[in-house]
Amino acid sequence: SEAMDRIVIVGAGQAGFQAAASLREAGFSGSLILVGDEAALPYQRPPLSKAYLAGKTDARGLLLRQESFFAEHRIDHRAGTRVTALDRGARQVRLSDGGSLGYDHLILATGTRNRTLPVPGADLAGVRQLRSLDDADALRAAIEGIRRIVVVGAGFIGLEFAAVCAARGLSVTVIEAAERVMARAVSPETSQAFRAFHEEAGVAFLFGAGVTAIEGEGGRVAAVRTADGQSLPADLVVVGIGVVPNQELAEDAGLAVRDGIEVDAFLATSDPAISAIGDCVRFPTRFAAGLPGGDRVRIESVQNAVDQGRCLAARLIGRPAAYDAVPWFWSDQGPRKLQIAGLAAPDDASVLRRASAGFSVFRFRDGRLSAVESVDRAADHMAARRLLAAGRTLTPEQASDPGFDLKALATA
Ligand code: FAD
Structure with a gap:
């Protein structure tokens, strides 16, 4: 194998940070440079739409590690620096500060950016999104002293944001193009329950509502106009209509991309000197078998970013293993905790398992367990992760029987 004296990581988010930390933990002794275009030390995004937005934690509480960690582990974190181009022939990246860096191995961990609303008025003051700490700070300030908020998109982030604002007594309307909340991600049963909670x-x-324009007054948002002619007054509009992968660096350098940077089971791109991890990659996994997009997926979750960072670090220090982690995810919406294990297709069958508090929806594809959505049922979620990891299934009758011992099956 080749000498690996210098590893450069592009993107200092959840995945990039994890790869750096895991490389050092595993004993990588070469130079390690973590280049990120945000100003802050690497931080967790999930609280941005939850505790941080609600003012229950401060920016320090978001950090993945305090500053001293980076010096102690010889991780050269270049904050506020963007990688602007990739020269595969020379094994070099160009930086926004005019410099360049050579690498023996390059890790792309560039994440995603928010999709923007393609309508007139989308650039008015008071139309915002939520992805970064800067966005969250701007939103925390924006929700002071206003009354009416319109959220465009009933996905995880839009709903978490709506819940925090409603709890503060603000008037919140969520506009969604589909007929139910979280329509791409969860069963109709779970959608229905969360709609009722909210x-x-x-x-x-x-x-079923499309936004056709954002209307302004004096350069500021005043209302949101829908396709059926309604005009909803708004002091603030938050757009949460999904993301696009940051794949342009890879694409411009001739690497294979298709809604994500394409990697193999070992997280290698089509160039063996370049790997990619986290929200920006499309990868093969047994958990995607039978999904509409084939057996490859792009997943946006902390679990995936962390586990891919670890898996790649192990390969780079000489312990290769195919990436095979069970996908899991959580979303806190008001007092409700949603946890999802596995990957469901929209038309996977649903079996409800009720408990005295909370419930789970077991999803089945071709007669096999594909995913479990748990609402305030952490024990079901943990059992589901074990069942899916082991490739063990259960019958729909067992799933729906509250007396059936899931944990025993999961640990058998
Ligand atoms: P990111 O964390 O997005 O990091 C990518 C970094 O790369 C960014 O800092 C970006 O600015 C930088 N970058 C991009 N291009 C360049 C370049 N050319 N040069 C330098 N730097 C670059 N997941 C869950 O599992 N549960 C949750 O409850 C949850 N809540 C969320 C709430 C919010 C508000 C958001 C935004 C996300 C949430 N997620 C949640 C998703 C989770 O945060 C992401 O899946 C995770 O951060 C992905 O890690 P990543 O490293 O792939 O990408």
Whole structure:
């Protein structure tokens, strides 16, 4: 194998940070440079739409590690620096500060960026999104002293944001193009339950609604216009309509991309000197078998970013293993905790398992367990992760029987 004196990581988010930390933990002794275009030390994004937005934790509480960690582990974190181009022939990246860096191995961990609303007025003041700490700071300031918020998109982040704002007594309307919340990610049963939770908390929904324009007054947002001619007054509009992978660096350098940087089971790109991890990659996994997109997926989750960072670090220090982690995810919406294990297709069958508090929806594809959505049922979620990892299934009858011992099956 080749000498690996210098590893450069592009993107200092959850995945890039994890790869750096795991490389050092595993004994990598070469030079390690973590280049990130954000100003802050690497931080966790999930609290940005939860505790941080609600003012329950400060920016220090978001950090993945305090500053001293980077010096102690000889991780050269270049904050506020963007990689602008990739020269594969010379094994070099160009930086926004005019410099360049050579590498023996390059890790792309560039994440995603938010999709923007393609309508007139989308650039008015008061139309915002939530991806970064800067976005969250701007939103924390923006929700002071206003009354009416319109959220475009009933996905995880839009709903988490709506829940925090409704809890503060703000008027919140969520506009969604589909007919239900989290339509791409969860079963109709789970959508229905979360719609009810949010409505009880005071959130209003408009389903099957397209936004045609944002209307302004004096350069600031005033209302959101929908395809059916309604005009919803708004002091603030938050757009949460999904993301696109940051794959241009890879694409411009001639690497294979298709809604994500394409990697193999070992997280290698089509260039053996370049790997890619986290939200920006499309990778093969047994958990995607039978999904509409084939057996390759792009996943946006902390679990995936962390586990891919670890898996890649192990390969780079000489302990290669195919990436085979069970996908799992969580979303906190008001007092409710949603946890998802596995990957469901939209038309996977649903079997409800009720408990005295909370419930789980077991999803089945071709008669096999594909995913489990748990609401305030952490024990079901943990059992589901074990079942899926072991490739063990259960019958729909067992899933729906509250007396059936899931944990025993999962640990058998
Ligand atoms: P990121 O963390 O996005 O990091 C990528 C970094 O690369 C960014 O800092 C980006 O600016 C930088 N970058 C991009 N291009 C360049 C370049 N050319 N040069 C230098 N730097 C570059 N997941 C969950 O599992 N549960 C949750 O509850 C949850 N809540 C979330 C809430 C919010 C508000 C958001 C935004 C995300 C949430 N997620 C959640 C998703 C989770 O945060 C992501 O899956 C995870 O951060 C992905 O890690 P990553 O390293 O791939 O990407």
